[in-house]
Amino acid sequence: MPGGLVALLDDVSVIARTAAASVDDIGVAASRAGTKTAGVVIDDAAVTPSYVTGLDPSRELPIIAKITLGSLKNKLLLLLPGALLLSWLLPQAIIFILMAGGAYLSYEGAEKVIEKLGGAKHGQTLEDPIEDPVAFENKRVSSAIRTDLILSAEIMAITLNEVADETFLVRAGVLAIVGIAVTVFVYGAVGLIVKIDDIGLHFAEKSSKVMQSIGRFLLKAMPWLLWALSFIGTIAMLWVGGGIIIHGLHELGLHGPSDWAHGVQHxxxxxxxxxxxxxxxxxxxxxxxxxxLVLGGLLVLLLHKVLKVGGDAH
Incomplete structure (x- = not known):
């Protein structure tokens, strides 16, 4: 009996060491994969405030909470199982999913550029009369979650591509960690950004001259910050989308664009x-x-001018 107990404890210690090693592997792999998704994360954090700015301030955090919940569902209930299944059954498809997402990001970015240059807007915007605020809010949330699904798919696909050679357990752990960490970071940052004006107003009403100065600075800086985020988000969409396309073409054997781009870089x-x-x-x-921008512009022309397919304004 004592011998059996010792053997059992020994087995438990081996399992514990194996589990600890797996956890360590997951942490290292998650850190490595997380750096590769930085561009998409920047894009996500820069784009999301546009879904709540201009609406009733009391609805900003509830809307972000809805989008956050939708993002977690996207990553953990849809994309994580799908990514693991794909890596098991058809790993060759990952590059095509990445490129499809890259094309979508290019389209979104080019559409925003064209609208800023005076092109037609698609869908209801904040400049239009909002007859049903609840329906408009729900539409905004749905649009944000739909865009998040694309960006999250890119994040998960990039992550999966980085850990394709790892064990199933490590792949699952890395996808879960990166998915949760990105969601918390992005929507935590978005929540802080959209409440900066409220924080500034609160400080401006303090008796301290220093606090008042900080408050006035935050209030004045808020419009510029939102403009900068919109600009960065658009550039990030084009940069990430175009980069994915160049990389995907290289992986598929068309090396010219990648070789030329890297040649100019060097x-x-x-x-x-x-x-x-x-x-x-x-x-x-x-x-x-x-x-x-070029690819996205062609897609905008194809969808809006040739196929007459409308799009939601963001």
């Missing part, structure tokens, strides 16, 4: 000395954004 790095890393990255990102 040429810039060779001539810029201490700033080579930053300027080289910026060059590749700019080329990716240009590819995204």
């Amino acid at each position: 040429a810039v790095e060779l001539t810029t000395g201490g700033m080579s890393g930053v300027l080289g990255w910026a060059t590749y990102a700019a080329i990716s954004a240009l590819v995204g």
